Amino acid sequence: MVAKKVLSLVFVRDASRILLGLKKRGFGQGWWNGFGGKVEPGETIHEGALRELKEEAGVTGHELQEVGLLKFEFVGDPVLLEVHVFSTTKYTGQPSESEEMKPRWFDVDDLPFSQMWADDSLWFPLLLKGSKFSGYFLFKGHHEILKYTLDEVERLEY
Numbered sequence: 001m002v003a004k005k006v007l008s009l010v011f012v013r014d015a016s017r018i019l020l021g022l023k024k025r026g027f028g029q030g031w032w033n034g035f036g037g038k039v040e041p042g043e044t045i046h047e048g049a050l051r052e053l054k055e056e057a058g059v060t061g062h063e064l065q066e067v068g069l070l071k072f073e074f075v076g077d078p079v080l081l082e083v084h085v086f087s088t089t090k091y092t093g094q095p096s097e098s099e100e101m102k103p104r105w106f107d108v109d110d111l112p113f114s115q116m117w118a119d120d121s122l123w124f125p126l127l128l129k130g131s132k133f134s135g136y137f138l139f140k141g142h143h144e145i146l147k148y149t150l151d152e153v154e155r156l157e158y
């Protein structure tokens with residue numbers, strides 16, 4: 001590991017649904033995911049999360065809770081990705097398509113895991129039941145997880 005990239009990942013939920021976006025370009029293109037991206041210089045991770053949610057989904061989030069910390073490495077790539085996962089049920093505005101993402105509500109019992117990052121199906125159950133979680137995943141390419149750890153935690157530690 002020689003460098004670390006800090007990213008946000010935001011999930012908006014209601015009683016039985018979760019808002020995902022189909023990534024139209026770049027990293028994770030063609031897959032459904034929460035909204036997020038690189039934290040920019042001068043902003044907090046929380047501010048970055050709100051900005052990305054607005055830019056990518058057209059929605060203003062309120063009372064974001066940080067619920068997960070996920071670290072990713074890819075074989076042959078010296079960069080460690082540190083993804084801070086946020087969740088909220090409070091938002092204003094209507095989800096709308098952006099250059100980067102096409103938003104859509106999914107029933108939590110009918111998530112498109114075959115079109116999502118492979119790690120998502122492992123930690124989504126913890127997200128959906130309202131737990132906090134911390135994980136590490138080593139990928140080979142973009143589809144295969146070689147090893148991982150995943151823990152439900154009381155509080156997130158950096």
Ligand SMILES: CNc1ncnc2c1ncn2[C@@H]1O[C@H](COP(=O)(O)OP(=O)(O)OP(=O)(O)O)[C@@H](O)[C@H]1O
Binds near residue numbers: 008010038083084
């Ligand atoms: C490897 N397993 C993974 N599982 C689930 N989610 C993952 C992920 N790896 C990255 N993510 C998320 O994918 C988005 C990438 O965003 P990404 O396009 O790189 O960022 P950003 O919008 O700043 O990019 P540009 O401005 O286009 O450069 C960002 O939400 C990030 O948290």
